[in-house]
Amino acid sequence: MEIGSEFHISHNKILYSEVFIYKDKDILLNYGRTAIKFLLENLQDLEHIRGVLLPNYLCESIIQPLKEINIPYEFYKIDKDFKVIINDMESKLKPGWAVFVLDYFNVRQEKELLNYINNIRDTNIIIEDITHSLFDIKESIGHFQIASIRKWLGLPSGALIRDFYNGKMHNLVIPETSNINSELVQKRFYAAILKSLYLKEQGNEHVKSEYLNLFNEAEMILDKSNIEASKIDSISKEIISHYNFESMLEVRKENYKILYTGLKELQAVEVINGRPDDNKVPLGFPIKVHDRDSLRNSLIQANIYPPIHWPLPEELLYEPTDAILNISRSILTLPCDQRYTEKDMNRMIKVIKNHYWS
Structure with a gap:
C-alpha cells in the first residue's frame, strides 16, 4: 500500500460521530x-x-x-x-x-x-x-x-x-460557493473516491492515472485563478461536522511516537519537533536530512510519498538567508496521519534505515 500523497475518501470515518472541529462563531x-x-x-x-x-x-x-x-x-x-x-x-x-x-x-x-x-x-x-x-x-x-x-x-x-x-x-456576508469552487470540489471529491477504489484494487494503474489527473487539474485551476471568497462546500462541511476526531487525534499521536522511537537514534536524521507531546497533534513528522532528495527518492521507490514543506517562493530566492536555505534544502515531512497503521510507520522506518545503512 502506498503512503502519503492526496487523501482518499474513507467511508467508515465520515458521518461517524458528532464532534466539531469549529466553534460556533468560526x-x-x-x-x-x-x-x-x-x-x-x-x-x-x-x-x-x-x-x-x-x-x-x-x-x-x-x-x-x-x-x-x-x-x-x-x-x-x-x-x-x-x-x-x-x-x-x-x-x-x-x-x-x-x-x-x-x-x-x-x-x-x-x-x-x-x-x-x-x-x-x-x-x-x-x-x-x-x-x-x-x-x-x-x-x-x-x-x-x-x-x-x-x-x-x-x-x-x-x-x-x-x-x-x-x-x-x-x-460580514460570505458569498455562496462560486463556479470555480464548485468545479474544484467536484474534481477533488471524485479523485478521492477513485483513490479509495485504487487502494482496494492495488495494481489498477488506469484508476490511479485518473485520480492523479483529477487532483492535478484541481490544483491547476486553483493556482491559475484569482482567489474568490466562498463558503465551504456542503460536502466538506458535512464531513467535518460528523468526523471521528478523537480517533484521528490518537492515531496521529501514536504514529508520531512510533516514528520518533524508530528514528531518534539515527544520526543522519534530525527530528524537527522533538519528542512526543500529548499537548501537540502532528500534521506530519518533519525531519531534516543532509541528502533530502536522495532519501526522498528511496522512499518514493517504496511507494512512500513524503511532501516538502515548502519549496521557497521565487521572490525569497533572490536574497535568501542561510537559515531558510538550510531548511528548504533539507526538510522532508513523513506522513503519520490517520490513514496509516503501526505497520506502515515501521515500513517507513525500515526504508529510511536501509537508505543510510546499506
Missing part, C-alpha cells in the same frame, strides 16, 4: 488562501491596515492573496530552528501593519517572542496561522487565527477564521 471558507484574502481585505476596510509583515519561510499560497489585493508586505527573518529573530521583526514593523505568525510543525515559539507580541497587540493586528497546530492545546497569541482544515482531512475544501478581536468579522 468563519468557514473554501481555502486557506481565501481565508487570508478575505480577512485582509476586510481589515483594510475596518481597521485600515497598511501592510503585512510575513516570515521569510512560507509557501507561495500565503503571498498570492496579498498580491491580489495589492497590499504592501515585507519579510522578517526566522532562524534554522523556526524561531523568530525578534530584533529583525522589530526593525521592520511599521505603524498600522499586521503581523503574520506561523506555527511551524507545532514548534513552540520562545517566551521572548510571546512577550514581544503581547507588547504590540494594541498597535498592530496579529494574525496567527495555526494550520500546523490546529488541534494543539495552547493559548492563542493573535487577534485572528486562520487554518486550512483541508490539510488534515483531505476535504474538497475547508478553511477557517477565528476572530478574537472585536467580532466584526462575524457580521
Whole structure:
C-alpha cells in the first residue's frame, strides 16, 4: 500500500460521530488562501491596515492573496530552528501593519517572542496561522487565527477564521460557493473516491492515472485563478461536522511516537519537533536530512510519498538567508496521519534505515 500523497475518501470515518472541529462563531471558507484574502481585505476596510509583515519561510499560497489585493508586505527573518529573530521583526514593523505568525510543525515559539507580541497587540493586528497546530492545546497569541482544515482531512475544501478581536468579522456576508469552487470540489471529491477504489484494487494503474489527473487539474485551476471568497462546500462541511476526531487525534499521536522511537537514534536524521507531546497533534513528522532528495527518492521507490514543506517562493530566492536555505534544502515531512497503521510507520522506518545503512 502506498503512503502519503492526496487523501482518499474513507467511508467508515465520515458521518461517524458528532464532534466539531469549529466553534460556533468560526468563519468557514473554501481555502486557506481565501481565508487570508478575505480577512485582509476586510481589515483594510475596518481597521485600515497598511501592510503585512510575513516570515521569510512560507509557501507561495500565503503571498498570492496579498498580491491580489495589492497590499504592501515585507519579510522578517526566522532562524534554522523556526524561531523568530525578534530584533529583525522589530526593525521592520511599521505603524498600522499586521503581523503574520506561523506555527511551524507545532514548534513552540520562545517566551521572548510571546512577550514581544503581547507588547504590540494594541498597535498592530496579529494574525496567527495555526494550520500546523490546529488541534494543539495552547493559548492563542493573535487577534485572528486562520487554518486550512483541508490539510488534515483531505476535504474538497475547508478553511477557517477565528476572530478574537472585536467580532466584526462575524457580521460580514460570505458569498455562496462560486463556479470555480464548485468545479474544484467536484474534481477533488471524485479523485478521492477513485483513490479509495485504487487502494482496494492495488495494481489498477488506469484508476490511479485518473485520480492523479483529477487532483492535478484541481490544483491547476486553483493556482491559475484569482482567489474568490466562498463558503465551504456542503460536502466538506458535512464531513467535518460528523468526523471521528478523537480517533484521528490518537492515531496521529501514536504514529508520531512510533516514528520518533524508530528514528531518534539515527544520526543522519534530525527530528524537527522533538519528542512526543500529548499537548501537540502532528500534521506530519518533519525531519531534516543532509541528502533530502536522495532519501526522498528511496522512499518514493517504496511507494512512500513524503511532501516538502515548502519549496521557497521565487521572490525569497533572490536574497535568501542561510537559515531558510538550510531548511528548504533539507526538510522532508513523513506522513503519520490517520490513514496509516503501526505497520506502515515501521515500513517507513525500515526504508529510511536501509537508505543510510546499506
